[in-house]
Amino acid sequence: MPLLEVEQLKVHYPLRRGLLGRVVGTVKAVDGVDLTVNAAETVGLVGESGCGKSTLGRAILRLTPPTSGRVRFEQEDLLALSGRDLRARRRRIQMIFQDPFGSLDPRLTAGDSIGEALEIHRLTPHRTARSTRIAALLESVGLTAAHAQRYPQELSGGQRQRIGIARALAVEPRLMVCDEPVSALDVSVQAQVVNLLQDLQRSHGIAYLFISHDLAVVRHLCQRVAVMYLGRIVETGPTAEICTAPRHPYTQALLAAVPSLDPSRRLRRLLLPGEMPSPIHPPTGCPFHPRCPVAEARCRTETPLLRTSTDASHRVACHLVPSP
Amino acid sequence: MPLLEIRDLCLDLHGTRVVDGLSLTLEPGQSLCLVGESGCGKSVTALSLARLLDSPPASYPRGEIHLAGQNVLQLDSRALRQLRGAVVSYVFQEPGASLNPILRVGSQIREALQIHRPEAANDDEVLRLLRLVGIPAPEMRARDYPHQLSGGMQQRLALALALATRPQLLVADEPTTALDVTIQAQIIDLLRRLQRELGMAILLITHNLGLVADVADHVAVMYAGEIVETGPPDSLLHDPSHPYTRALLASVPDLHTPVTRLLNIPGAVPTPGQWPPGCRFAPRCPISRPSCTQVHPQLLPDPHASPPGRLTRCPWTSPSTAVPG
Numbered sequence: 238m239p240l241l242e243v244e245q246l247k248v249h250y251p252l253r254r255g256l257l258g259r260v261v262g263t264v265k266a267v268d269g270v271d272l273t274v275n276a277a278e279t280v281g282l283v284g285e286s287g288c289g290k291s292t293l294g295r296a297i298l299r300l301t302p303p304t305s306g307r308v309r310f311e312q313e314d315l316l317a318l319s320g321r322d323l324r325a326r327r328r329r330i331q332m333i334f335q336d337p338f339g340s341l342d343p344r345l346t347a348g349d350s351i352g353e354a355l356e357i358h359r360l361t362p363h364r365t366a367r368s369t370r371i372a373a374l375l376e377s378v379g380l381t382a383a384h385a386q387r388y389p390q391e392l393s394g395g396q397r398q399r400i401g402i403a404r405a406l407a408v409e410p411r412l413m414v415c416d417e418p419v420s421a422l423d424v425s426v427q428a429q430v431v432n433l434l435q436d437l438q439r440s441h442g443i444a445y446l447f448i449s450h451d452l453a454v455v456r457h458l459c460q461r462v463a464v465m466y467l468g469r470i471v472e473t474g475p476t477a478e479i480c481t482a483p484r485h486p487y488t489q490a491l492l493a494a495v496p497s498l499d500p501s502r503r504l505r506r507l508l509l510p511g512e513m514p515s516p517i518h519p520p521t522g523c524p525f526h527p528r529c530p531v532a533e534a535r536c537r538t539e540t541p542l543l544r545t546s547t548d549a550s551h552r553v554a555c556h557l558v559p560s561p
Numbered sequence: 562m563p564l565l566e567i568r569d570l571c572l573d574l575h576g577t578r579v580v581d582g583l584s585l586t587l588e589p590g591q592s593l594c595l596v597g598e599s600g601c602g603k604s605v606t607a608l609s610l611a612r613l614l615d616s617p618p619a620s621y622p623r624g625e626i627h628l629a630g631q632n633v634l635q636l637d638s639r640a641l642r643q644l645r646g647a648v649v650s651y652v653f654q655e656p657g658a659s660l661n662p663i664l665r666v667g668s669q670i671r672e673a674l675q676i677h678r679p680e681a682a683n684d685d686e687v688l689r690l691l692r693l694v695g696i697p698a699p700e701m702r703a704r705d706y707p708h709q710l711s712g713g714m715q716q717r718l719a720l721a722l723a724l725a726t727r728p729q730l731l732v733a734d735e736p737t738t739a740l741d742v743t744i745q746a747q748i749i750d751l752l753r754r755l756q757r758e759l760g761m762a763i764l765l766i767t768h769n770l771g772l773v774a775d776v777a778d779h780v781a782v783m784y785a786g787e788i789v790e791t792g793p794p795d796s797l798l799h800d801p802s803h804p805y806t807r808a809l810l811a812s813v814p815d816l817h818t819p820v821t822r823l824l825n826i827p828g829a830v831p832t833p834g835q836w837p838p839g840c841r842f843a844p845r846c847p848i849s850r851p852s853c854t855q856v857h858p859q860l861l862p863d864p865h866a867s868p869p870g871r872l873t874r875c876p877w878t879s880p881s882t883a884v885p886g
């Protein structure tokens with residue numbers, strides 16, 4: 238049984254205009270996504286900015302209300318829960334963000350921030366037990382007990398990201414939704430945080446949904462990957478297979494755009510023309526057809542479904558990829 | 562004669578040394594990549610070329626910058642304006658830094674032309690520049706305001722403005738860092754085409770080593786205010802001689818060559834004013850020796866590297882000295 242099962246999830250934002258905020262349309266930010274994450278597994282979610290990655294991540298935690306669909310976590314339908322049941326379940330899913338500065342309260346020390354997470358979920362109520370727990374959490378993310386006294390603005394970007402991770406770890410999650418957690422960090426600090434995430438997975442058995450636009454980091458970290466375009470998953474499968482034998486023309490173009498140190502890759506650059514269209518006016522048929530180098534007539538009218546390709550684990554939404 | 566020659570440049574900001582004895586040359590029509598992590602002094606070096614830092618806080622206690630035959634640190638404000646209008650142009654990570662939010666696209670370019678090339682301040686030239694940077698439907702886009710354009714299109718517009726003065730040198734400071742990889746590939750492709758077609762030299766600042774391999778004729782790696790290694794990209798990236806360059810390469814994953822674990826460089830780049838004595842990388846270096854913390858090493862030819870033309874600040878490294886992982 239997967240730890241997380243997302244089925245036909247849709248998140249449509251109302252598009253408002255003018256002083257009165259009249260609703261004049263909808264932004265189909267997430268438009269029918271299926272996704273699973275197994276226990277202790279890392280699944281990557283990639284795609285150009287605006288394709289709906291953050292919205293999907295937030296909707297899983299119900300930080301953004303889904304329009305329709307299902308989110309099952311540990312066999313329970315999260316969208317059907319409310320109040321205390323929802324809080325108890327949701328504790329097992331935590332989120333970390335690109336800018337830990339934005340998610341940490343500048344008036345709280347690192348220790349208080351972590352303590353607050355413990356308190357909200359009524360874990361370790363006793364003061365002494367709590368400070369021991371905070372020190373242990375700081376050590377598990379490569380900091381020391383002394384960092385508990387520091388305010389976010391006294392810490393470097395990498396240290397703040399570690400505090401964000403410690404705060405998430407405090408409540409013993411089984412799944413962490415990581416939204417571009419290393420994108421704002423310098424490469425040496427990025428490596429430190431990536432290694433930390435791997436170590437924590439090994440020691441705590443946490444699963445990650447790792448949202449990133451950096452395909453090299455995703456290949457490094459994730460067992461499986463889902464490629465998103467205009468609110469839909471267009472290809473998903475084992476990371477190594479997607480990276481070496483992508484089948485969807487969008488995945489192929491996305492991978493080809495990644496700079497590589499390998500000189501033989503440099504000249505094979507395939508340039509993807511244009512930009513992703515707005516989800517307010519998505520194209521008819523296949524959402525990728527206006528930029529697709531191989532689109533045919535039916536790609537303009539029929540929306541392709543995500544279906545299995547070479548094997549059951551690799552799925553592609555493209556009319557031109559033959560069925561097995 | 563080189564288009565740009567920087568000799569032993571030292572820059573202080575508020576009395577603290579941030580660039581320390583930096584030397585670089587760039588030939589006309591060539592491209593040079595300056596790489597390194599944030600805070601090592603790339604941007605302030607680039608801004609110094611056209612004296613774009615306010616003095617104070619900036620002062621130049623030592624060194625020289627020669628750009629297109631002019632001694633930049635000696636120029637008066639009138640000559641500097643001339644230099645900025647005709648020799649060197651900039652694009653930055655945030656295109657908004659170069660754009661005027663209340664002027665339509667066409668008017669912005671026309672205004673830049675009016676100042677620097679008044680004889681060419683006409684619609685034809687405006688449209689030619691928009692086409693040159695690959696903005697589709699330029700007649701329509703000329704009537705847009707910058708905020709109506711996507712990030713990628715805004716960066717193209719910033720490039721069109723930079724090119725309006727027909728610079729001999731384009732300084733591009735992290736121009737694609739805020740963009741998606743697909744758009745980054747388009748902009749990098751455009752920069753290479755412009756370099757070739759206009760014979761323009763490019764100084765590209767980036768922290769992305771993959772881009773270096775794509776763009777550069779020469780690479781300089783910076784750490785804590787100084788260059789630690791320079792050379793042609795293929796030989797430098799495939800056989801780096803400075804432990805910092807090696808560590809940088811081993812700490813970023815490459816899409817096509819998976820590794821099980823990234824190299825952890827302990828600690829962080831030291832901030833100006835807190836550079837350690839001796840080699841500035843020594844406290845983080847996997848192969849440092851006791852003498853490394855005492856003697857500040859010079860940038861010298863690397864005897865092991867082939868082809869020649871490589872300089873390194875590390876006396877201990879040979880191509881066979883592996884960095885333990």
Ligand SMILES: Nc1ncnc2c1ncn2[C@@H]1O[C@H](COP(=O)(O)OP(=O)(O)O)[C@@H](O)[C@H]1O
Nearest residue numbers: 250264266285286287288289290291292293516
């Ligand atoms: N709160 C919101 N209200 C309206 N539209 C939104 C909101 N948040 C995001 N969007 C839109 O939804 C789409 C997906 O955004 P997002 O999930 O942030 O994408 P990503 O994380 O992949 O960059 C974008 O078009 C974005 O402009």
Ligand SMILES: Nc1ncnc2c1ncn2[C@@H]1O[C@H](COP(=O)(O)OP(=O)(O)O)[C@@H](O)[C@H]1O
Nearest residue numbers: 574579598599600601602603604605606618833
């Ligand atoms: N205007 C300024 N005033 C004072 N210090 C500055 C200013 N600009 C940059 N610095 C400092 O100079 C050092 C080098 O900065 P910068 O050139 O921006 O680094 P990089 O571009 O390599 O990331 C940094 O320590 C930075 O904090």
Ligand SMILES: [Mg+2]
Nearest residue numbers: 287290291292
């Ligand atoms: Mg996002």
Ligand SMILES: [Mg+2]
Nearest residue numbers: 603604605734
């Ligand atoms: Mg900079």
